[in-house]
Structure formats: structure tokens, C-alpha cells
Amino acid sequence: MTSMNLLNEISIRYPEAVSFAAGRPAEQFFELDAVHRHLDRYLDHLRTERGLTEEAARRQVLQYGRTKGIIHELIATHLATDEGIEVPAESIVVTVGCQEAMFLVLRALRRGPEDLVLAVSPTYVGLTGAALLADLPVRAVADGPDGVDLADLRRQLAAARAEGLRPRALYLVPDVANPSGASLPLELRRELLALASEEDFLLLEDNPYCVFAGEERLPSLKALDTDRRVVHLGSFAKTALPGARVGYVVADQLVADGQGGTGLFADLLGMIKSMTTVNTSPIAQAVIGGALLEHGHSLRAANTEVAALYRRNLALVLEGLARRFPPGCGVTWNEPRGGFFLVLTVPCVVDDALLERSASEYGVIWTPMSHFYPGTGGEHQLRLSVSQVDPATVDRGLDGLAALLAAQS
Numbered sequence: 001m002t003s004m005n006l007l008n009e010i011s012i013r014y015p016e017a018v019s020f021a022a023g024r025p026a027e028q029f030f031e032l033d034a035v036h037r038h039l040d041r042y043l044d045h046l047r048t049e050r051g052l053t054e055e056a057a058r059r060q061v062l063q064y065g066r067t068k069g070i071i072h073e074l075i076a077t078h079l080a081t082d083e084g085i086e087v088p089a090e091s092i093v094v095t096v097g098c099q100e101a102m103f104l105v106l107r108a109l110r111r112g113p114e115d116l117v118l119a120v121s122p123t124y125v126g127l128t129g130a131a132l133l134a135d136l137p138v139r140a141v142a143d144g145p146d147g148v149d150l151a152d153l154r155r156q157l158a159a160a161r162a163e164g165l166r167p168r169a170l171y172l173v174p175d176v177a178n179p180s181g182a183s184l185p186l187e188l189r190r191e192l193l194a195l196a197s198e199e200d201f202l203l204l205e206d207n208p209y210c211v212f213a214g215e216e217r218l219p220s221l222k223a224l225d226t227d228r229r230v231v232h233l234g235s236f237a238k239t240a241l242p243g244a245r246v247g248y249v250v251a252d253q254l255v256a257d258g259q260g261g262t263g264l265f266a267d268l269l270g271m272i273k274s275m276t277t278v279n280t281s282p283i284a285q286a287v288i289g290g291a292l293l294e295h296g297h298s299l300r301a302a303n304t305e306v307a308a309l310y311r312r313n314l315a316l317v318l319e320g321l322a323r324r325f326p327p328g329c330g331v332t333w334n335e336p337r338g339g340f341f342l343v344l345t346v347p348c349v350v351d352d353a354l355l356e357r358s359a360s361e362y363g364v365i366w367t368p369m370s371h372f373y374p375g376t377g378g379e380h381q382l383r384l385s386v387s388q389v390d391p392a393t394v395d396r397g398l399d400g401l402a403a404l405l406a407a408q409s
Contacts, residue, residue: 006352006355007365007367010365014359014360014363014365016363017359017363017364017365018363018365018393018397019364019365019385019397020317020367020383020384020385020389020397021365021366021383022387022388023385023387024242024387025238025242026309026387027388029305034291035241035287037290038286038287038289038291038293039061039283039286039287039290041293041294042286042287042289042290042293043057043061045289045290045293046060061282061286062282064278064282065279065280065285067270067273067274067279068093068094068266068267068270068273069093069095069248069280069285070282070286071285071289072089072090072092072093072094072248073089074289074292074293074297075089075092075094075234075248076088076089077292078298079222079234079250081296081297081298082211082297082299083210083220083223084219084220085232085250087222087250087252088252090267091250091251091252091264091266092248092250093248093249093251093269093270094246094248094280094285095246095247095248095249095273095277095280096246096277096281097237097246097247098206098208098233098234098235098237098247098248099126100273100277100280101233101247101249102127102171103134104269104273104276105169105231105249105251105269106131106134106136107134107136107272108268108269109136109169109202110134110135110168112166114164114166115166116137116165116167117136117137117138117139117167117168117171117204118138118139118140118141118153118157118160118167118169118171118201119131119138119139119141119170119171119172120141120142120147120170120171120172120177121140121141121142121143121373121374121375122143122179122180122372122373122378123140123171123172124173124178124179124372125371127206136168138374139156139160139167139374140374141153141170143182146182146184146188147172147174147177147183147184147188148170148172148192150192150195153170157199157201167199168201168202169201169203169231170201170202170203170204171204172203172204172205173207173209174189174205174210174220174221175207175209175213175218175220175338175339176212176213176338176339177339178208178209178339178340178341179343179369179383180334180341181336181339181340181343182336183213183336183337185218186218189224193221193225193227193229193230196227196230197227202230202231203221203230204231204233205221205230205231205232205233206233207232207233208237208238209238209338209340211239211307212238212306212310212311212338212339212340213337213339214311214337214338216337220232222250228252228253228254231250231251231253231265232250233247234248234249234250235247235248236291239303240288240299241287244281244287244288246280246281246284246285249266249269250266251264251266251268252265252266253265307338310340310387313386313387313390316386316394317342317384317389317394318335320394320395320398321333321344324398324399324402325402330346331344331345331346331347331405332344332345333345340386341383341384342383343369343383343384344381344383344384345380345381346380346382346405347405347409348380348405348408348409349379349380350369351368354404354408355367355368357404358400358401361404362401362404363396363397364397364398364400364401366382366384366401367383368381368383369383
């Protein structure tokens with residue numbers, strides 16, 4: 001929370017600075033008219049395809065709604081269409097953004113003080129924040145060159161159990177991750193699933209950027225999951241409309257229902273949700289549902305133009321870095337296959353004081369990678385986001401960054 005507040009404060013204080021910090025989607029594709037069109041499309045779906053009366057359709061979007069959501073069936077079709085994920089609609093809980101999905105899952109997994117969650121480090125700060133609210137400790141697992149170090153994962157599992165602790169799950173972003181930009185190779189995905197079954201823990205797969213992960217489409221962990229080891233977290237913020245605040249969780253695991261039988265993990269999450277947010281805004285869900293219907297349930301099809309924009313921006317930043325930082329200068333970076341983020345490794349210490357100087361004196365804002373480590377790490381790294389830049393701001397921002405780093409040598 002401190003890191004988010006710091007970045008917001010600096011952005012407000014230095015509005016003319018070029019920002020490589022924000023992970024928000026590009027705004028030039030937002031349309032107010034589309035909100036009304038998608039709402040009308042969903043209402044038409046209720047009348048013509050679901051057979052609801054006018055009164056029932058109106059009630060569906062204006063009244064308190066079903067706790068687990070009203071567009072779960074459309075999301076199930078979307079997942080099958082775009083990701084090859086075949087799950088029953090009842091295993092889906094529609095949430096207030098993906099952040100609520102994280103909290104619900106972590107709170108459900110927290111049964112006692114011995115429970116903990118593992119997270120590939122560096123990790124998304126929202127996960128560590130949700131774990132803090134759920135009173136669930138986070139233990140870091142090294143990321144490695146391919147996105148997760150399985151040897152370190154085994155060590156962390158063994159160490160936790162030796163301490164009398166119970167690792168419940170591993171959180172990771174398998175495709176063009178925030179913040180690292182890393183993607184797991186296919187074979188590593190299979191090995192990770194096998195290890196989760198062998199060591200009896202869940203995988204919390206957060207995959208908001210998979211639509212923007214480049215031309216080579218790798219199956220998600222959930223698409224490969226044959227043992228119900230993967231809890232899949234999803235969001236429509238990057239692919240449809242962030243202002244709708246609609247996310248979801250796929251939780252098809254079977255758990256004890258407290259009455260001697262079993263039920264879906266999704267039903268337990270729904271019970272927790274009923275005591276927190278009650279339900280996700282039906283109007284917001286209807287807008288997202290209409291967007292799915294308009295594009296044949298495919299957000300890959302809906303995001304063709306914006307995906308091309310992000311690929312262009314990433315290419316511009318990578319080319320600009322290569323021009324300014326030749327081999328041997330001490331500045332290196334990774335080259336993600338898509339998404340929003342990449343990471344620079346630099347000779348100097350990267351901290352909040354350097355960020356302040358960068359914004360005030362050099363007109364460029366970025367994110368210290370140390371903000372994304374549950375413990376120590378990332379002290380010589382910074383994250384650049386490409387989602388909200390253009391050719392003019394890329395050059396101006398990278399000029400400022402090059403000048404800043406030159407001044408530190």
C-alpha cells in the first residue's frame with residue numbers, strides 16, 4: 001500500500017513527467033457509447049436467449065443479484081473459447097475485480113496459524129496485501145530464468161513443513177507476469193502441475209495478461225490441469241473495462257461441505273463473499289456480459305487492436321534501450337514476449353529517493369523492483385510499463401532515464 005501511494009503521490013506532484021510506472025490499460029479504446037451498447041446487448045440476451053420477461057430482465061440487472069454472479073455461464077463459455085478451459089459454470093464466482101478473488105481464496109485457505117501461501121518473488125503487491133488482510137503469511141519462492149525455480153520451491157516446501165507450517169498454495173502469474181514480464185515454458189508448466197500433485201498444494205494462477213502474451217499461445221495452467229490443482233484467477237480490467245471492476249475465480253475443487261459431504265470450493269468462496277461484498281454489481285456484470293456476447297465470447301478477438309498497440313510500445317522501448325545502453329555499459333534488461341512490463345538491472349541502488357530525483361530532475365517515473373519483493377531483493381532493478389506510452393513519450397522518457405543513470409556513475 002505504501003508503494004502504491006508513493007507512486008500516485010509522485011505522479012500527482014510531477015504531472016509533466018513521462019510515466020513508465022502505471023500498469024493501467026491504454027485509454028484511447030474506451031468508449032462511453034460501448035457501455036450502453038453492451039448493457040443493451042446483455043438485456044437482449046436475457047429476453048431472447050434466456051427467455052426472461054421484461055420485468056425479470058430489469059430485475060436481473062437492477063436488483064441485488066446472485067452472490068456468485070450472473071454472468072458465470074458467459075465466462076465459462078469465454079474460457080472454453082479463448083483458453084481451452086473446460087469447467088462447469090457453477091465453479092465460477094464473479095468478483096469485485098481480481099483483488100477480491102485473491103482475498104476470498106486466501107481467506108478460505110487460512111484455517112489456522114500454521115497455514116501459509118507461497119509466492120513467486122518478485123510478486124504482484126496486491127497478493128501480498130490480500131494475504132496480509134487474510135492473516136496468511138507469504139513465503140517467497142525464487143523466480144529463476146523461466147519464471148519459477150522448482151528446486152527452490154521444493155526447498156521452501158520442505159523448510160515450511162519442517163517448521164510445522166502448512167503450505168496451502170503457490171501464487172504465480174504464468175504469462176508475461178507483473179512485475180517481471182516472465183512467462184513459463186510449456187514443459188515447466190507441466191512439471192509445476194506434477195509437483196503440486198506430488199506435494200499436495202494448490203496453484204493460484206493469476207492470468208490477466210495472457211491475451212497480450214504474443215503470437216505464441218501457451219496453454220494456461222488451468223487448461224493443463226487434470227487433477228483440480230489450479231485455482232484460476234481472472235480479470236476483465238485489462239481486456240474489457242477496468243472501471244467495471246469485474247473479475248472472477250474458477251474454483252472447481254471439491255471440499256468438505258460441513259455436513260459429511262463435499263461441494264465445490266466456489267460455493268465456500270461464495271459464502272465468504274456474502275459476508276464481505278454481498279454480490280458484484282449486476283449492472284457492471286451486464287456490461288461485461290454484453291461485451292463477451294458482442295465478440296462471440298472471445299476477448300482475444302475484442303483486443304486485436306490494443307494488443308498490437310502494446311506490441312508496438314514494447315518494441316519501441318526495447319529498441320530505445322538498445323540505442324541508449326550499449327553492451328558492456330552495466331545496464332541490462334529482459335525481453336518479454338508481450339504484456340505490459342519489463343525489468344532493467346542497473347549498477348546503482350534503485351530506491352524511492354532515486355525515483356523522486358528521477359521525476360523531479362529528469363522528468364521520468366518508473367517503479368523500484370524492491371516494492372515487489374516480500375523480503376529483500378530488486379535493489380538494483382526497476383520496472384518499466386509500456387501500456388500508456390507512445391512514440392514521443394518513449395523517447396523523452398528514455399532520454400531522461402539514460403541521463404539519470406549516467407549521473408549515478
